[in-house]
Amino acid sequence: MEPMLTTIGLTKNFGGLTAVNNVNFSIYPGDAQSIIGPNGAGKSTFFKLISGEIKPSRGKIMFNGKDITKLPQTKVSHRGIAVAYQITNIFPLLTVFENVRVAAQSRKTTFNFWSKAESHSEISDQALHILEEIGLIQFRHDIAANLSHGDQKRLEIGIALATKPELLLLDEPTAGLSPTETRQTIELIKNISEHLTIILVEHKMTVVMEVSDKITVLHYGSLLAQGSPEDIRNNEEVRRVYLGGVKM
Ligand SMILES: Nc1ncnc2c1ncn2[C@@H]1O[C@H](COP(=O)(O)OP(=O)(O)OP(=O)(O)O)[C@@H](O)[C@H]1O
Ligand SMILES: [Mg+2]
Incomplete structure (x- = not known):
């Protein structure tokens, strides 16, 4: 290999x-x-x-x-390389769902002009799937700025996932998190790594x-x-x- x-x-x-x-x-x-x-x-x-x-x-x-x-x-x-740093890619005034959806939508749009665009509902489904994976589905209608620090860091990972990368770079995903939040993020990373x-x-x-x-x-x-x-x-x-x- x-x-x-x-x-x-x-x-x-x-x-x-x-x-x-x-x-x-x-x-x-x-x-x-x-x-x-x-x-x-x-x-x-x-x-x-x-x-x-x-x-x-x-x-x-x-x-x-x-x-x-x-x-x-x-x-x-x-x-196909995505990075999640601090919480720098979040749009604070959009909802949690909108943040992931915008990232999914922005993916490769400039290159795939001639290929069949993914429909709105396909992109929404992908966004919802990611929100399930990062454990934020119940907060999907909340404004991102109102999330806890730990949830914002997981949303940042969700935004990276929405670009459908092959390789994901995570820079200190548990910095500043409580032990409980750190545990959630460890489980998320293990899931993603599958x-x-x-x-x-x-x-x-x-x-x-x-x-x-x-x-x-x-x-x-x-x-x-x-x-x-x-x-x-x-x-x-x-x-x-x-x-x-x-x-x-
Ligand atoms: N844009 C820059 N201009 C000048 N020096 C820089 C720049 N970015 C980083 N450095 C310096 O390069 C070195 C490496 O920095 P870097 O941020 O990569 O370290 P790090 O391993 O990520 O550290 P940390 O664990 O604190 O995040 C440091 O000495 C830093 O001050
Ligand atoms: Mg660093």
């Missing part, structure tokens, strides 16, 4: 700072991988490079066998250990270690630079 996504020598400099340094990374279809590392290690920058939000200083990004390094963000999204390939950036080690097939550790932009949750848990260097103060 070929990897779905590969980065080759991926590097990003911000002035004199190398935020991502020569990273070689691969993920295979169906896997759930996590990227961990201290604050400022380059995790979010790595996601921004993959999603086309920023361009690398050096290196290459391959997705499904094609070079996407130079594609703009909208084209990367059309190829039908999607996922890369997760997360500081909570309980979440990382529970959902990951494989873990990559970044440190000052460089790849420090890679392996199974068990390998990473037992890696002396990883414990020293990152896990020392973290409960596992």
Whole structure:
């Protein structure tokens, strides 16, 4: 099997700072991988490079066998990569349902001019299906701004899902969530990972250990270690630079 996504020598400099340094990374279809590392290690920058939000200083990004390094963000999204960051993609004054529906509707519209457009009811059905999956179906008529922080973070994931990605990048999906909300989000990620390939950036080690097939550790932009949750848990260097103060 070929990897779905590969980065080759991926590097990003911000002035004199190398935020991502020569990273070689691969993920295979169906896997759930996590990227961990201290604050400022380059995790979010790595996601921004993959999603086309920023361009690398050096290196290459391959997705499904094609070079996407130079594609703009909208084209990367059309190829099938979606990102859920904080709650930045939510339209606060639209309802929960409208938020997901708009995302589903905006998908690939510019490219599929000649193909049969999906009907309004098909798109609405997809939106409702996603609301079921993210556990927000009962809030579908509520204004998004009125949701709790945890529910807004799950709505952000729903908006990403509505673009029908093959690869979903999740940046700290449980940051700021209560233990109960964190548990809901872990279950959601496990569900999603049954039908999607996922890369997760997360500081909570309980979440990382529970959902990951494989873990990559970044440190000052460089790849420090890679392996199974068990390998990473037992890696002396990883414990020293990152896990020392973290409960596992
Ligand atoms: N647009 C930018 N301009 C200059 N420096 C930046 C920019 N974006 C990120 N950096 C720097 O690059 C480094 C990596 O940042 P990044 O946000 O990728 O880290 P991170 O691993 O996501 O950290 P955190 O765990 O705190 O989210 C940091 O030193 C950061 O200050
Ligand atoms: Mg970050």
